[in-house]
Structures are given as C-alpha cells and as structure tokens.
Amino acid sequence: MLIRTLVIAAMGLTLLPATSASVEDPVYLVAGLRGANEVGAPGDPDGLATVALKISGDDVSFAIRWDRIDGPKAAHIHLGARGTNGDVRLDLLQGRLPKTALGVAGTAKADPALVAALVANPNGFYANLHNDAFESGAVRGQFHRLNRAIDLRGVLHGADQATISSRLDGWWLRPASATSMAFTATWSGVLPPVSGHIEGVPFGAVASAELFEDPDGLQPNLTGLAGEAPVDKALLKRIVNQPQAFDAVLRSLEGGVVRERLSTVPPKHPRALTADVLLGAQIYACTRQPGGSLAFTQFDVSAKLRRSIDHSFVQPVTGPPQWIAPDHSAVRGAVVSRTPNGDGNIPELVLDATQAGAGAGLLAHATQILRLNTKGGVAPSGTCVEGSKASVLYNADYLFLG
Incomplete structure (x- = not known):
C-alpha cells in the first residue's frame, strides 16, 4: 500500500495522512485579516476581513466577509506562520463576484492530511484575499481555534440586525440607507445562481430590485452571498412597509427559479462584528511579586x-474585561486561549463571552470574542516604584461572534 507523506517545512512537522475520523468533528477556526499583515508586497492599508471555517471530516465550510477593500477575485488558505509567506493549500474562492458583494459562503474539499495539520496548529496557516489592486494579497490573517460552535451565516451577514426575512429564512434584508x-x-x-432580486407579487405588479447579477453563474461551490445594492427610494420604502407583498427570488443557470415570500416578522439570526481600537491603553500597576521584587502587572x-464601544475591566486587577455599547448591550469575557503576536505586542486572545447588558443591541448576539492583530500594549520592564501606574497605548481588532 502506498502511503503519502505531507512535509510541512515551515512548521517543522512531518504528518502522515489522517482519516476524517481522526479529527475532532466539527472544528471551528476564525481569522481576522488586515492589509498590514501581508508579507513582502504591501496589502491594502485600510482593508479588513473575517474568514470562518467549519471543518467536518474533509468538508470545509467557509464564510468570508470583507470591508474597505475592492471585491476579492481569489481567497486561499496558505501554509505559513506569522511573518512568512507560504504555498496555497486550499482554494476557497477563485473567480470574480458581483459588484454588490461584500461576503460569500461556500464549501471545499480538503485532503485529510491538510485537515489534520490545520486543526493541530491553526496559527501555522493563514487566509489571504486577493483582488485587482493587490494581486499578491489585499488582507491576510492567521487562524485561531474556537471552543464553541458558531453559525457561519453570522460571519457572512456581518454586524447589523436584519429587519426583514423570507419565510424559509433564505434571505435576510436591511435598509442600509x-x-x-x-x-x-x-x-x-x-x-x-445568476441573479437575486426582490419582486412584487404578482410578478410585474411593481418594479423589481436587482440585488446581484452574474450572467455566467456564481462559483459552483458557493452557498451564500451578502452585499449591498442600490434600490429606488420609493420601491425601497414600499418593501420596508409591505414586505409580504414581495418575493425574494434566486434565478439559476438553465432557468431555475426559487421564490420566497418576504415576512413581516424580523429574523433572529447570528451576527459578527469587528470593532477596532480607536484609542486604547493597557494599564499596569507596580506590585510586589512573590519573591519580593517589583514589577508592572495588569x-x-x-x-x-x-461603533462607540467602551472596553474596560469590571473591577481593576480582578476584572473581568467588559465591552459596553451605546445601546446598553454589553458582554464580559473569560480568556480561553492566548497566542503570542511578536515582541512588543500583547498576545491575541480567544474569550468566551457572557451577556451582561440589554437583551437586544449591537453586542447582544455575542458568545465569543477574539482580540486580534494586536500592536503594542506590553507592560514596561525593569524596576518601578510600588503603587505607581503606567498606561501603554495599544491597537487591536475585537471580533464579536454569535
């Protein structure tokens, strides 16, 4: 019997092929992508994105949402530690998308050996999005493993609560303006699918709104698309006021049509919010250590x-960390895992979230929090005066999932 061996030089590992049964099932991984993480050729300085994976055996379901970059024409999983470039190990997206797109979901088949390596060391792999402006990579981020399941549709959808749904839950809609x-x-x-529309009932009763179009059909492995499309002001108002008078319609290759009547019942759905630090400081106090020396501690x-979210500790020293939105939704976090992010930077974190505020609002969905793409914030070294404090500026992206 021929046994293939996958040699992963960048990780210093040699892995034998694994069956899907050898991988804990399912496993959820998330990466927060930034242009500043690109290595070699610069990435988009303003861009960011989220890539989430659900791995079940050799089936990899994915959701990708991007912001402040031109639409990607390719998305890959690469082998490579932070600060290094590596080969593509799995294609997620390969082809252009409708101009209104801001996110995609889909599935891919992965070699069992790749799955085993990815699950064993998620941070040794990264996601990368490529577009015309940044052929070598617009945004990039290393993967982190979650300890709870998530609904990938939340990452596809993004941060804001939809106000209209279809009766079979295939569509979530929200007036963006x-x-x-x-x-x-x-x-x-x-x-x-080749297009998605909102159409009046009966068909032709009123003008329709085109949400996306791809005459050649979307990539066959895709299972979802999110975005924002222009709609006539009067028509949009009518859709909002009388959603039950409209169908959401998918048209596919060879003339297939799937219709779902819109509903007046607002949907309950998962969401994913990325909020970066606009101004932040890690605050340290000089305390006496068990051996008698003095050092700065959190x-x-x-x-x-x-989004005007405030972040602090509930109680100094003991915590826990909390995040409070202007709408009074709030969460508290408990650290699950820490990942080093280079000298001079505080570690990246995965935290479990506990609801601590209003039952509806910006953060009311969150069950997990990730602190990603950290810069600065490390405690001062050396001697200090007992009781003195030091504030160290830092930056990070916080991803609220649920």
Whole structure:
C-alpha cells in the first residue's frame, strides 16, 4: 500500500495522512485579516476581513466577509506562520463576484492530511484575499481555534440586525440607507445562481430590485452571498412597509427559479462584528511579586472601539474585561486561549463571552470574542516604584461572534 507523506517545512512537522475520523468533528477556526499583515508586497492599508471555517471530516465550510477593500477575485488558505509567506493549500474562492458583494459562503474539499495539520496548529496557516489592486494579497490573517460552535451565516451577514426575512429564512434584508438594501442570501441544492432580486407579487405588479447579477453563474461551490445594492427610494420604502407583498427570488443557470415570500416578522439570526481600537491603553500597576521584587502587572484597560464601544475591566486587577455599547448591550469575557503576536505586542486572545447588558443591541448576539492583530500594549520592564501606574497605548481588532 502506498502511503503519502505531507512535509510541512515551515512548521517543522512531518504528518502522515489522517482519516476524517481522526479529527475532532466539527472544528471551528476564525481569522481576522488586515492589509498590514501581508508579507513582502504591501496589502491594502485600510482593508479588513473575517474568514470562518467549519471543518467536518474533509468538508470545509467557509464564510468570508470583507470591508474597505475592492471585491476579492481569489481567497486561499496558505501554509505559513506569522511573518512568512507560504504555498496555497486550499482554494476557497477563485473567480470574480458581483459588484454588490461584500461576503460569500461556500464549501471545499480538503485532503485529510491538510485537515489534520490545520486543526493541530491553526496559527501555522493563514487566509489571504486577493483582488485587482493587490494581486499578491489585499488582507491576510492567521487562524485561531474556537471552543464553541458558531453559525457561519453570522460571519457572512456581518454586524447589523436584519429587519426583514423570507419565510424559509433564505434571505435576510436591511435598509442600509434611503436608497440601498443590505442583503444576505443562502441556498443549497440549486444550480449556481445568476441573479437575486426582490419582486412584487404578482410578478410585474411593481418594479423589481436587482440585488446581484452574474450572467455566467456564481462559483459552483458557493452557498451564500451578502452585499449591498442600490434600490429606488420609493420601491425601497414600499418593501420596508409591505414586505409580504414581495418575493425574494434566486434565478439559476438553465432557468431555475426559487421564490420566497418576504415576512413581516424580523429574523433572529447570528451576527459578527469587528470593532477596532480607536484609542486604547493597557494599564499596569507596580506590585510586589512573590519573591519580593517589583514589577508592572495588569491593572485595567481603557479603550474606545469603533461603533462607540467602551472596553474596560469590571473591577481593576480582578476584572473581568467588559465591552459596553451605546445601546446598553454589553458582554464580559473569560480568556480561553492566548497566542503570542511578536515582541512588543500583547498576545491575541480567544474569550468566551457572557451577556451582561440589554437583551437586544449591537453586542447582544455575542458568545465569543477574539482580540486580534494586536500592536503594542506590553507592560514596561525593569524596576518601578510600588503603587505607581503606567498606561501603554495599544491597537487591536475585537471580533464579536454569535
């Protein structure tokens, strides 16, 4: 019998092929991507994205959501530690998307040896998105393992609560402005969609709104698309006021049509919010250590995040960390894992989230929190005066999942 061996030089490992049964099933991994993480050629300085994976045997389901970058034409999983480039190990997306797209979901088949390596050392792999402006890579991020299941549709959808759904839950819609509609569509068991519309009932009764179009059909392995599309102001108002008078419609190759009547019942759905630190400091106090020496140890944190989220400790020293949104939704975190992020940077974290505020709002969905792409914030070294404090500026992205 021929046994193939996968040699992963960058990790210093030699892995024998594994069957899908040897991998804990399912496993969830998440990466927070930034242009600053690209190695060699620069990435998009403003761009960010989230890539989430659900690994079941050799089936890899994925969801990708991006912001402040041109739409990707390729998305890959690469072998490589932080700060190094590596070969592509798995294609997730290969081809252009509709211009209204801001996220995709889909599935891919992975070699069992790759699955075993990815699960054993997620941080030894990274996700990379490529577009026309940044052929070598627009945004990149290392993977982290979650300790709870997530619904990948939340990553596909993004941060904000949808206000309209379809009766079979295949569509989530939200007016993004007076003249645009945010949408999330998911499907299974259909030929690749060529378009998505909102159409009046009966068909032709009123003008329709095109949400996306790809005349050649979307990539066959895709199972979802999210984005934002322009809609006539009067039509958008009518859809919002009378959703039951409209269908959400997928048209696929060879003339297939899937219709779902819109519902007046707002959907309950998962979400994923990334909020970066606009101004933040890790706060340390000089305390006496067990051996009698003095050193700075964590006292508190004070940060203002995007979307006006405040981050601090509930109680200095003892914590736990908390995040409070302006709408009074709030969460507290308990650290599950720490991943070093280079000299001079505080570690990246995975935390379990506990609800601690209003039952609805920006953070009310969160069950897990990741602190990613950290810069600075490390405690001062050397001697200090007992009782003195030091504030050290830092940056990070916080990803709220649930």
